[in-house]
Amino acid sequence: MTVAFERIAIIGLGLIGSSVARVVRKHGLAEHISVCARSPETRQAAMDLGLADTVFSDPEKAVADADFVLLCTPLGTYKKLAKGFASSLKPGAIVSDVGSVKESAIRDIGPFMPEGVAFVPGHPVAGTENSGPYSGFAELFKGRWTILTPPDGTDPKAVEAVTDFWVRSGSMVEIMDAAHHDLVLAITSHLPHLIAYNIVGTADDLETVTESEVIKFAAGGFRDFTRIAASDPVMWRDVFLGNRDAVLEMLGRFNEDLSALQKAIRYKDGDALEALFTRTRYIRREVIEAGQADPDEAPADAD
16 A cells, blocks of 8 residues: 655644554554654653654654644644744645644634645544543544545645545545534534533532542443543633634523423423433434444443
């Protein structure tokens, strides 16, 4: 199999970045992997794990001569990084990212891209609650969607090259408008994370229920919330600030629906409750049939 790019630069080596490096190694998608990480420990891990041929603390040095540059850092770092390494990019290079808010990525990276460099924003819709270079695995993207949101005028060959990279990494690829992407992810990812953070925080704040009881008697639903709420706090801080408008719109709709549910419980409207639960159970089955969940997971009523 031919390489996808001669030289890849990965900026940031958390869950996604280290998983990308593992995929590149496993499938021979590049001749050379250059990794940039802030901490000496992460840079050493990159070498110890065989995830990099060269490591740098300086993004400008990491991207030099790279054919493909992939930002795998929190959204809040994008502008400073792009501004810093832009002049070191070689003509013909392709820059992409893995962030889950695309309008802010385009705003913060796009203006700094020099003539002759293509910017193809991307978002692999895959992850776990773990972070760091040791948390990655090559199968993370297998069977998952990667969404690309190239701005108008992006070189089609660059989009094709990035598409090919993710397909060879195991992903299915969809091209989408950035604003629409942010709205879709606000309801499918960002709002669920916000709810999880809030519920776990509420449990922690309860004075009538001890922390040991919350942990000891955690049922399936709460365990799922704690898993989601264990996600990288810096990354999710930037997601909510970056996708503020779409998240607030979805949160408003959620609050309206929650009020209707509260009313059904208050007035003992069992038919309304059953109708909602039946509809949502069907959605879960569709998610499993689409291959976006583990069909062997125990159902919520297994506890």
